[in-house]
Every structure is written in structure tokens, then in C-alpha cells.
Amino acid sequence: HDDGMEPLRARQAVAETLARGAGARARRFFLQRDTLRPELKSDSQDLVSEADRSIEAWLRRAIRRHFPGDGIVGEEEAATEGTSGFVWVIDPIDGTMPFLVGQPNWTVSIGLARGTEPVAGVIYAPMLRELYSAVAGGGARLNGQTLAMNPDWTVASTTIGFGATQKASPAEVGAFVEGLYREGGVLFRVGSGALMLAYLAANRLAGYYDPTLHCWDCWAGMVLVREAGGLVSFEGDFTRPGAMWAGNATVHAVLRRLSGRD
Numbered sequence: 667h668d669d670g671m672e673p674l675r676a677r678q679a680v681a682e683t684l685a686r687g688a689g690a691r692a693r694r695f696f697l698q699r700d701t702l703r704p705e706l707k708s709d710s711q712d713l714v715s716e717a718d719r720s721i722e723a724w725l726r727r728a729i730r731r732h733f734p735g736d737g738i739v740g741e742e743e744a745a746t747e748g749t750s751g752f753v754w755v756i757d758p759i760d761g762t763m764p765f766l767v768g769q770p771n772w773t774v775s776i777g778l779a780r781g782t783e784p785v786a787g788v789i790y791a792p793m794l795r796e797l798y799s800a801v802a803g804g805g806a807r808l809n810g811q812t813l814a815m816n817p818d819w820t821v822a823s824t825t826i827g828f829g830a831t832q833k834a835s836p837a838e839v840g841a842f843v844e845g846l847y848r849e850g851g852v853l854f855r856v857g858s859g860a861l862m863l864a865y866l867a868a869n870r871l872a873g874y875y876d877p878t879l880h881c882w883d884c885w886a887g888m889v890l891v892r893e894a895g896g897l898v899s900f901e902g903d904f905t906r907p908g909a910m911w912a913g914n915a916t917v918h919a920v921l922r923r924l925s926g927r928d
């Protein structure tokens with residue numbers, strides 16, 4: 667019988683294959699990154715290169731070949747509408763800055779929506795040899811091992827991801843950090859929001875707050891965290907970025923309060 671899981675499982679399997687394919691391509695660019703000529707986008711730390719563009723184009727061609735009726739939203743090209751109700755939400759390289767300067771903490775992030783609901787996600791970190799994969803109702807895994815977030819942790823149990831970029835308000839950044847340290851929390855940051863959500867699902871972080879994420883930064887990670895037992899709220903959508911809070915129920919509530927946006 668079709669309980670709606672079959673088309674979802676089929677897409678999750680393809681997403682895993684495509685994440686590995688895109689990751690292998692990105693890894694080749696990474697090992698020759700000195701030959702890339704990155705261009706500035708909106709500020710001095712917001713860059714794009716041939717690696718980002720060519721991998722997104724490769725992913726889009728592959729998705730269209732497998733599922734021609736599906737929509738696609740990605741960072742480097744305009745969104746394309748579909749007819750199936752499924753939308754792929756992709757970031758070819760999440761963490762372009764760490765990628766370009768030689769840090770290993772960048773990922774390929776492939777999320778899937780049914781309508782506007784996050785229903786599957788794959789995050790691949792090639793240099794870390796880690797593939798995170800989750801499907802709504804089917805659990806979250808890291809290299810095949812099931813993930814379950816610790817429900818007892820507080821903001822002080824281990825570090826808290828915070829993703830503010832140059833676009834953030836310095837006053838809001840200061841207020842959040844001060845409040846967090848008053849509660850015994852300590853900051854963690856890598857340049858990939860997707861990796862911070864994957865780390866949260868894997869109990870490597872106690873929470874994550876980002877004042878402005880795009881859907882392609884967090885779509886796959888939202889499914890991972892929820893399937894690992896955590897809470898995520900996201901104020902963005904396919905057309906606009908927004909704030910995102912993630913953690914177990916306790917940490918999620920504290921981060922919302924500390925962000926000053928509640």
C-alpha cells in the first residue's frame with residue numbers, strides 16, 4: 667500500500683547518492699581551491715566561486731533527470747516550479763568561506779519539501795567522511811547509526827551554535843552572547859549552518875540559533891533535528907530568509923528568549 671512513504675523513500679535514496687556525487691565533485695575543487703577565482707556577493711565574507719555554481723547546476727540536472735515533476739529551490743540559481751508537490755531545497759556548498767580558506771567544515775545540503783513541509787534531508791561533509799540522512803517518520807542517521815538527542819541537556823551542557831554573519835545587528839549579537847554566557851552557555855560556530863544542525867542532531871552541540879538563515883541552509887538539518895527528537899522553529903520560507911532556533915524543548919525555549927525575538 668502507499669502510505670505516502672514510498673515516493674519519499676525513493677527521493678531520500680536519490681538524495682544520498684546525489685549528496686555523495688556532489689561531495690566528490692566539491693572535494694576535487696577543494697583540493698585545488700587556489701585555482702578558483704571567488705567573487706564577492708553581498709559583503710566581504712560572502713563569496714561564490716565556480717565550485718558553488720557548477721555543483722548546483724550538476725545537482726539540478728540530476729534531480730530533473732530522476733524526478734522531472736519536482737520543483738527546485740537552491741542558493742545559486744532561480745527557483746523552478748514543479749507539478750508533483752515535492753520541492754528540493756539545495757545548497758551545493760554550505761560553508762563557502764571555510765571551503766575557500768581550507769577548513770574541512772563545509773557540507774552539501776539536500777532537503778526535500780512536500781508542499782511547504784520539510785520531509786527529508788541529507789547533509790554530507792566530504793572532508794569529515796560523514797553522511798547525515800533523515801526522513802520524516804523514519805528517524806535520523808549518521809553513517810547508518812541512529813541519532814537521538816539528549817532530552818535532559820540545558821544550554822550549559824555543551825556548546826551552543828550561533829551563526830550570525832555581517833548581516834546581523836551588532837547590538838543583537840552582543841545581547842544574545844551576554845545572555846547566553848549569563849546562563850552558563852558557551853559559543854560554537856562553523857561557517858556551515860547545515861553542519862551545526864547535523865552536529866546538534868548528533869549531540870555534539872546543545873543548541874543552535876541563527877538570526878538569518880535561508881531555507882537551503884537549514885531545510886535538510888530541520889528534518890535531521892526533528893527526527894533525532896529535537897525542536898526547530900524557522901521564520902523563513904522558500905522566498906525569504908528568517909531566524910531559526912533549534913534544540914531540545916528546554917534549550918529551544920531558552921534560545922528563543924535570549925534571542926530577544928519572542
Ligand code: 2AM
Pocket residue numbers: 711712713741757759760761762763829830831832857858859860876878879883
Ligand atoms: P553559505 O556558505 O552557503 O553562503 C548561515 O550562517 C549561512 O550563512 C551559512 O550556512 C553560510 O552559507 C552563510 N555564511 C556563513 N558565514 C558567512 C559569512 N561570513 N558571510 C556570509 N554568509 C556566511
Ligand code: CA
Pocket residue numbers: 713714741762
Ligand atoms: Ca553563499
Ligand code: CA
Pocket residue numbers: 741757759760761859882883
Ligand atoms: Ca548556505
Ligand code: CA
Pocket residue numbers: 718741757758759760761762
Ligand atoms: Ca552555499
